[in-house]
Amino acid sequence: MSNVTLNVNGTTHTVDAEPSTPLLYILRNDLGLRGPRFGCGLGQCGACTVIIDGMATRSCVTRISRVQGEITTLEGLVKDGTLDPVQQAWIDEQVPQCGFCQNGQIMTAKALLDKNPNPTDTEIREGMAGALCRCMTYYRVQAAIKRVAGGVVTGEPVAAKGGVE
Amino acid sequence: MANALIGKDFTPPDVRGKVTGRAKYAEDFRAEGMLFCRLLTSPMPHGRVRNIDASAALAMEGVIAILTADEVPEIPAPGNPILTNEPLYVGEPILAVAAVDETLAEEAIAKIKVDLEPLPFTVDPLESLRPGGPNARGSANTVVSGEGLKEIKWTTEDFDAVADGELPMGEPTATWSYGDIEEGFSGAAVVLDETFVTAGTSHHSMEPRTAMAYWQNEKCHIYGSTQSQSFVVPGLARYLGLEPDNVVYVGENCGGGFGSKGAAYPTMVIPALMAKKTGRPVMMRISRAEEYAIGSARPGFQGRVKLGFREDGRLLACDLYVVQENGPNGGFGDMSAAASAISIVYTPVAMRFRGASVLTNTPPRGAQRGPGQNQIANAIEPLFDKAARKLSVDRFAIRRVNAPDHDSRYGANRGAITSAYLGEALDKGAEKFDWQKKQAQSGQRRGSKVIGVGIGQAFHSAGSNGFDGLVRLTPEGKLHIHTGVGNLGTYSYAGTSRVAAEVLKCDWKNCVIERGDSSIGLPWNLGQFGSNTSFTMSRTNYAAAMDAVGKLKEIAARDLGGAPDNYEIGNEAVFRRSNPSRRMTYAAAAKRAIQLGGKFCGHEMADDLNPMTKAAVRGLAGTGLVGVAKDNLPRTGMVPALAAGFIQIELDLETGKFEILDYLGVADCGTVIHPQGLAAQIRSGAVMGFGMASLERQVYDPHYGLPRSVGLYQAKPPSYLDVAVGMGAEAVDQPDPQNPMGTKGIGEPLMGCASAALLCAISDALGGHYFNRSPVLPDMIINAASQRPQSHTPLQVNTD
Numbered sequence: 001m002s003n004v005t006l007n008v009n010g011t012t013h014t015v016d017a018e019p020s021t022p023l024l025y026i027l028r029n030d031l032g033l034r035g036p037r038f039g040c041g042l043g044q045c046g047a048c049t050v051i052i053d054g055m056a057t058r059s060c061v062t063r064i065s066r067v068q069g070e071i072t073t074l075e076g077l078v079k080d081g082t083l084d085p086v087q088q089a090w091i092d093e094q095v096p097q098c099g100f101c102q103n104g105q106i107m108t109a110k111a112l113l114d115k116n117p118n119p120t121d122t123e124i125r126e127g128m129a130g131a132l133c134r135c136m137t138y139y140r141v142q143a144a145i146k147r148v149a150g151g152v153v154t155g156e157p158v159a160a161k162g163g164v165e
Numbered sequence: 166m167a168n169a170l171i172g173k174d175f176t177p178p179d180v181r182g183k184v185t186g187r188a189k190y191a192e193d194f195r196a197e198g199m200l201f202c203r204l205l206t207s208p209m210p211h212g213r214v215r216n217i218d219a220s221a222a223l224a225m226e227g228v229i230a231i232l233t234a235d236e237v238p239e240i241p242a243p244g245n246p247i248l249t250n251e252p253l254y255v256g257e258p259i260l261a262v263a264a265v266d267e268t269l270a271e272e273a274i275a276k277i278k279v280d281l282e283p284l285p286f287t288v289d290p291l292e293s294l295r296p297g298g299p300n301a302r303g304s305a306n307t308v309v310s311g312e313g314l315k316e317i318k319w320t321t322e323d324f325d326a327v328a329d330g331e332l333p334m335g336e337p338t339a340t341w342s343y344g345d346i347e348e349g350f351s352g353a354a355v356v357l358d359e360t361f362v363t364a365g366t367s368h369h370s371m372e373p374r375t376a377m378a379y380w381q382n383e384k385c386h387i388y389g390s391t392q393s394q395s396f397v398v399p400g401l402a403r404y405l406g407l408e409p410d411n412v413v414y415v416g417e418n419c420g421g422g423f424g425s426k427g428a429a430y431p432t433m434v435i436p437a438l439m440a441k442k443t444g445r446p447v448m449m450r451i452s453r454a455e456e457y458a459i460g461s462a463r464p465g466f467q468g469r470v471k472l473g474f475r476e477d478g479r480l481l482a483c484d485l486y487v488v489q490e491n492g493p494n495g496g497f498g499d500m501s502a503a504a505s506a507i508s509i510v511y512t513p514v515a516m517r518f519r520g521a522s523v524l525t526n527t528p529p530r531g532a533q534r535g536p537g538q539n540q541i542a543n544a545i546e547p548l549f550d551k552a553a554r555k556l557s558v559d560r561f562a563i564r565r566v567n568a569p570d571h572d573s574r575y576g577a578n579r580g581a582i583t584s585a586y587l588g589e590a591l592d593k594g595a596e597k598f599d600w601q602k603k604q605a606q607s608g609q610r611r612g613s614k615v616i617g618v619g620i621g622q623a624f625h626s627a628g629s630n631g632f633d634g635l636v637r638l639t640p641e642g643k644l645h646i647h648t649g650v651g652n653l654g655t656y657s658y659a660g661t662s663r664v665a666a667e668v669l670k671c672d673w674k675n676c677v678i679e680r681g682d683s684s685i686g687l688p689w690n691l692g693q694f695g696s697n698t699s700f701t702m703s704r705t706n707y708a709a710a711m712d713a714v715g716k717l718k719e720i721a722a723r724d725l726g727g728a729p730d731n732y733e734i735g736n737e738a739v740f741r742r743s744n745p746s747r748r749m750t751y752a753a754a755a756k757r758a759i760q761l762g763g764k765f766c767g768h769e770m771a772d773d774l775n776p777m778t779k780a781a782v783r784g785l786a787g788t789g790l791v792g793v794a795k796d797n798l799p800r801t802g803m804v805p806a807l808a809a810g811f812i813q814i815e816l817d818l819e820t821g822k823f824e825i826l827d828y829l830g831v832a833d834c835g836t837v838i839h840p841q842g843l844a845a846q847i848r849s850g851a852v853m854g855f856g857m858a859s860l861e862r863q864v865y866d867p868h869y870g871l872p873r874s875v876g877l878y879q880a881k882p883p884s885y886l887d888v889a890v891g892m893g894a895e896a897v898d899q900p901d902p903q904n905p906m907g908t909k910g911i912g913e914p915l916m917g918c919a920s921a922a923l924l925c926a927i928s929d930a931l932g933g934h935y936f937n938r939s940p941v942l943p944d945m946i947i948n949a950a951s952q953r954p955q956s957h958t959p960l961q962v963n964t965d
Contacts, residue, residue, distance in 0.1 A: 037420075099418060
């Protein structure tokens, strides 16, 4: 075990863990984050995706000892209590079905759009190809990405529990 | 009067949590002092535990306990056991280890010595049916409805009676018929007699199933991953030997089920039993490979069908034989469902079904989206195209002439149906898709690529009745809609909750859906499976809301004079029809209900409610005006969900790959209650169907019985690259007369119609080559295009 320092969503955390521990386990078990999820543990599905220095990265196969940069998780997309346009587009298009993979869809799309604000259909497909969804929400994901690329999405405040929730 | 909510889009309340990370799945619930539990599973397809030596594991610091099959309730065969001393498939749980963390539990498992005696096994039903062939369970190789486990062997003569590649048809374990099939075949212009294979497929839910449990005051609290909510509780109670009242079940979100998590399943109770043994909360998370083994699978079919068509394409006779690969346990009734599907989708004048469900040492089978119906759509729809070619009948016309109407009859018992608009779905699809124009493009070449088009149809029985509804108006002026159906992610739990709001004319902003935790008071509802939620839950919520309307009017009459019939509701108030100023708001009526007590606030209730609903109402009594009722509305027929898919592809004859240029799905789901949700289901169900037609299959090594498609890469569920460029979604939108809102289910056939349409289009692009097999893989397409033999034999199963 050794102390490893991680910068997650703008906050520095020091954890005592084996350097080979997958980042996902630290995010979920030690830091209590629920965005990144364990779907396969093999880097096959993308449910665990986080953004590290702008790159969509599979946290289930990333050792904490190899993480140098700023880590952004799904929770970190909310800025000043306002949803990221990508999250807002996901709500508007009602993208999630079971929702379990949607962290990976959103984080992969966010990294894609940050690099390429106006992706073509082909670029969306190729950029998103590694993010699996068993509910097959792909069509809606594509629609949501286009909605963001169209520049018409403004994030709403993150609602507190209420309304019909 | 036009609906204010039904038929309108809305944002289901759990969407936001799913895009922010707030939504809680089973794994997100933790408890103080929680242990983690891991499984030791079978490395062989069939074996017997001779000895377990866990001494080294138990000596490790931090390892708390092991749990073996000898310590858990025995599930009568052929049910799926909790733990076993005779594993019947690779990956079957033998024992569990609890430790302070998962790594330690895993290290402890590595130190346990299990002496396992290998036993004969089979991964091919026909092999097991041969004289002297291996049985998956020693003395038994089939499970017969009503009779249980049995051994069935066909004779050498049965096998010798057929040509190579034809399915032998020995003694069946199930059979039914109606009409005179021989008369039908003798009068037919074209008769096809075809052998087919459809692959078994894993559910592969994205969330590897997790459960966490602890005991408190004799009650077992379980946090799990299930499609259903209330329906899970009695099953959990049975596993644990408890009364349902002593189980608290929390299932807020389910990371995919597709049929595999409809009811309580045995691995859910391992942490509960371990928690009882250790006196501490226990969580069990499983791996992706374990999810393959214990996460259920669709049965594969080896089948044969004889179809006799009149000159205009009308199906005069159908003779179906299905050998079902059933896994080692009770499995599921896919083969019977397949036969019944034929009876309603194609309405044959005469039909016979025979089937044999054969046990194999592969993962336990269960319902998977369109169980039986979608496999048979894959088998039959391309054969309709083949018949159409032989008859020179249009491929649309051959489907249209056989489409059911409202008087059509269903299945072995020739039962009535509630409504059928498949013909209208075909008509609408042909028009919107421009079938005539697209069909004219069939066979067009562009280099090595060729255009193919196809139509597919599918069905599922999609609705039930007799369950309870529960709503509550509170003094704060909120309508609380208590739903016990569960949340698979299709949002039908929310869409059907809006029925209560519609009936009570409530602003949706003033409604709260209560769900996901049995301790908050949930009614007895059917599970969220079988495409039944829309039909079943709209009825229960209607019944509860109507009960609330009646109570509102009674309270108003008491306080404001006149008779209840003199009152109307609107704008969240009850008012006198002749003098609307004589009114009482829902908030005020809720306060009065509490003062009046009795039935008004849940202190008294109808006798015909389920005990679970009664317990929920007792817990909520005195908190508002309680509307609670059993759905006693009439239902006099099976509720058919029907769908048609239209597709155009471009197939590359050199690579065997294709691109879907256009797809349109058309749903017969009665009145549409949530257009955005329906469109999502039509499209996503179609993509799942594309995977069934062209990608997904279980693969087994026949020599060692080892699985090869355990991971997502090997099993190949579709990715973005498999989505059609254009994907349309339409609905007939005609009301079902036996639902108060006109709605009925649809989820399952949306997959089967797309899968079948794609298979038809591939065959069309190949100029009428019919594979009689799904999935159709690129190497099969290349072999067909170059007129080379396939690498599999016609009846081979679990092939790569």
